Amino acid sequence: MEREELTKLTIALAKGRMQEEAQRLLLRAGIELDETLNGSRRLTAYDRRGRYRLVFVKPADVPVYVEHGIADCGIVGRDVLMEAEADVLQPLDLGINRCRIAVAAKGPDDVTRNLGMLRVATKYPRIAAAHFGRRGIPVEIIELAGSVELAPVLGLSDCIVDLVETGRTLAENGLQVVEVIAESTGRLVANRASYQLKAEAMAELIAALGRASEREG
């Protein structure tokens, strides 16, 4: 609690795919992490000037920490936000980790053939249900924790809804994108209360990250 007084903002960072690019972006924005972080298993770190506390959590947990205000803001993919339906602000598109949330199958026919009840394997049950719901296609959602590409190959599902970066993993499994649901990039999210109560620090961070991400783009 005392440390929080010194630190202006707590930022939750999604571990994994996005972490490296997010940290590069932070660095360009002048937020340099204390070196002791590198390679260590510590889950929190401070920037050199002690303005920001960073916490490293699983991507799906970023909106949770932010919505509860434990983290004032966070960096996480739009895919995670769409799936979480979290009540957070999204003041900035950081343009990092650009990829697509897509429907993929062995061929386009696999999605149209079985309109009676399409079986969809995914890590994104809400996005998948909302997408096919909008199009009036009844679906059986099969929620998987990983290696979603295997499902159509082994016959568990007709298609998948997944994040596609280069499409290589899909191709290796004989799958192709049949429809793009949405583009996804890394987003800065903010807690509603922090956005008001720490308005100055928040504006400062948004401006710095905005400049840094524009230079990137």
Place this chain on the structure above:
Amino acid sequence: MSEPLSKIPVGMKYYFGSQARLRRDVEDLAMAVFRGWSYEEIVTPTIDYYALFERGMGRSQAHRAFRFTDTDGRLLALRPDITSSVARAAATLFAERARPLRFCYAATVFHQRPRSHAEWRRETTHLGCELIGARGVNADLEVLLIAAEILRRLGLAGDYRITLNDVEVFNGVAENLKLDETAREHLRQLIDARNASELREFLAPYAPAEDCIAFAQLTRLAGKSEMFDRARHLIVNERSRRALENLEALWRALEALGLADSFEIDLGDVSELDYYTGLVFRIYVRGLGVRVGNGGRYDGLTANFGRAEPAIGFIFDLDSLTDVLWRRRGAQDAGDGGARLRDEDRIALFRSALRLREADERVLIEF
């Protein structure tokens, strides 16, 4: 197989000990402040027709209520808000009373579905007031000052922030763009989430590029008096302009009363548009990630019950307030201080207890 009785339904909780005392103190304090501003307590039915809330809150909010049927088959609800019921009473029961009406309440409301992950409670207590039959800056100011006084008396001066907006700013922009209902709702969500980049994309087909950038600024238009000049440059339609003028008049008054530090204009707050018709505000307290209260002007509501008149009100969420105060203060002992009584002679024991109680002393009968 029977469920274990130890289990409590999701979103419900007990209060006890010093937390329960704190909660009671907060409630008493708020009700005393309401009384101090001549608000009269009103107790509304806990169970009412679902149709009342559907009309009063709008379908999307009313849908969160616990619903069940009456013996005649009509749909009932455990009240998901108090305002609907107060508005109906104002239009019917109090139709003949001189205006304005001033009502206050401390009452539980129930939601089968919570509003968000962080606001998980399904039973919450609203401390609220409604000023019905008065319009203009003075009425808006009165309720804002009541909210500020409660926060100050709770020892939160300097640690709270009330954000102000007028929904007509957004309505003017949306009207100008000639959006259909779906597009308008999408626009609202993007502004509400301060999602400037998607907002620019969304607006591209509707407006010239420079206007898109200008509107996207709506999401960033927050601040104090300097904000008005920026807003006036970006927003030129008549409807929004009038709303900005109202907000500015309110702001000048808050400044003159020395309260500007605790308030902020936030044109991006467009969360509950179907309900509110003018000023909207949200109350935040340092140390809590969710709002502790909100309110606004709802001039359209009482018309649903047959009598159109201006109205404004707000609620504090007692549970959130208790939460944040509890975290700030930590557990506090009630202290004993009471007389511990013990006597073999039953009558003597209780006689002394009654005597002490007559003098309003605290007693503790020992066993």
